[in-house]
Amino acid sequence: MIEAGVSVIFWILAFIIIVSALAVVTLKNIFHSALFLILCLFSVAGIYIMLHAEFLAAAQVLIYVGAVSILIIFAIMLTSNLASERIVQSNKNALVAFFVCLMFLVTTIVLINKTGVWNYTSGVLPAENIITIGKLLMTQFMLPFEVVSVLMLAAMIGAIVLAREDKA
């Protein structure tokens, strides 16, 4: 019963993801595209929860649905006249791009399925996903975690330099 419920939820999510992703690249109004992008990313977070990857789901919602989407919407609103205009979403290379992406997708799926070597998982789900990641970040992976803060600082300084208006 639960199994069936889970797969129903999966198919609903998959349907939403595909339809909204298509809407992102086909709609004529860029603001609508942005809204569908949010829906798409949110549904992907749902898939992560179904895979018991709670941390990934939370990060997805916080970063993509929260920060990135807000940024996109602000960019659209601040760019003059962009929100109302009808935009052209594709050019003459669309078909080629489609086939290249399709090839990459098919190759990846085939290769992953053919490879039986993902044997380093113990087969048991870790009970406290987020707690484990948090503890690892503060112990074993302390160094990269700290270096990220240096990275953030450098990015922040860079952003200020580029965005600030120079006085003559």
Next chain:
Amino acid sequence: MEYQLPEYNLLKMLPEIFLFVWALVVVTFDLGTKRKTGSAVGYLALLGLVITGLILIFTGYGRGFGNMFYNDPLALFFKIIFLGASFMAIGSSFGLTHQKIINHRGEYFALILFSTVGMMFLSSSNELLSLYIGLELTTIPLFVLAAFFKDDKLSVEAGVKYLVVGAFSSALLLYGLSFLYGMSGTTDILLMKVNLAVTQLKFEGNIGIILIMTIMLLLAGIGFKLSLPPFHQWAPDVYEGSPTPIAAFLSVGSKAAGLAAFAKIMVNGLYAFYDPVMTPNDWGILVGVLAAAAMILGNVVAIRQSNIKRMLAYSSIAQVGYIMIGMVSFNELGMSSVAFYIFAYMFANMGAFAVVAFFEDKTGSCQIESYTGLAKSSPLLSAAMAVFLLSLAGIPPLAGFLAKFYVFAAAIKMAGTDGAYHWLYWLVGIGLLTSVFALYYYANVIKTMYFSASDSPYKLRFTAPALTVILIGLIGVFLFGLYPEPIMKFASNIPASLGFIID
């Protein structure tokens, strides 16, 4: 599962920590003095690099945080190269900071230092996660630096192009790294190596199928950083648009960082799969093809360039091709010749870019034809440029010649000892042939400076920082061309840190 903080040995990390703090000092100093200090900020940044170098020498080998920070000969050698490239890039920026970026001097120097810190972290990490973070810390400041002339359309275009390509290539690299993690269950490169070999045995080569995909992704990701064809298109545009010292730093520092990442992930991590007998896993010949493409394309297209920065961009694409010959001749000499090559390349290329930057500051031009008759009006500058270009072309007795010699020798030695490596002869042949093209376009610049009837309208007077950088370049090119032993001796320790067993 136990959670323990690994032994962290922060003292071994002192050079990086110091340089990071120093970058903050540079910004604060510039802000605190209300940006009125002239060149003092630049000298402060240079001083920081020198002190970091001294600390680095006294710190020596050692490790911290497990394998995440491992100061081995490879790390030490590359760190010296990064510091040198950074020093020379900052030294040739003084003219620029006087004219164009007077409002953001501190940030400009600090971002170069941040990028250097990232490179240093990258070169000493033997772990995928910290390596990736190091690579990001290297490139993100460079995006900003490439777009630093905010009013210049070309510079902004360079920044945006570099950002898009950089983000894309990082994503590809990360995708490849995630496959590696999935196959080996660890991010520690040394452990990953063992695990992959065990898995390989267990599945009788079945791992190869997914590994090809992984290797493709990794090669594409690192290939973008190295501007190895077919991932090179961004390089000429970005070099042309960005401030000249930054173009120089991109072509030496960022490239050396990419090579360190390549050596760590591919040569060390996927060592077991560099085996010509197992044809599907043999990534060596693939890299060989890319190297040949780099040498041919870089050298041929460089001939047609009229902008000297674009010419040097294509020449640097070709130089990576030569370096990759050493990388794929999978023996000890190969690995140490790669290190020597980058070392020699640093002096020559940074020197050539320093001359270009100086010339651009004074005259505002990057066209090769502006150099017409320069030898009469500015003899020292022209002579320095000629020496750097001849070293890049590989003319004895300059360092560039020995670098090429070692790389070719390594390839020939490997091809001679193992029949499966016969394709290396082809690579050497292409290398020798394309060197002739290279000589043509380098000599063309020299001809423009020396053998032309008209006189140069420019009479240039050296500034102290530019002169220092050019002199460092000249000393390096001559000294290590005539007396390479100490560097080669140091470099001969590097193969051991990449898992080669030296008899």
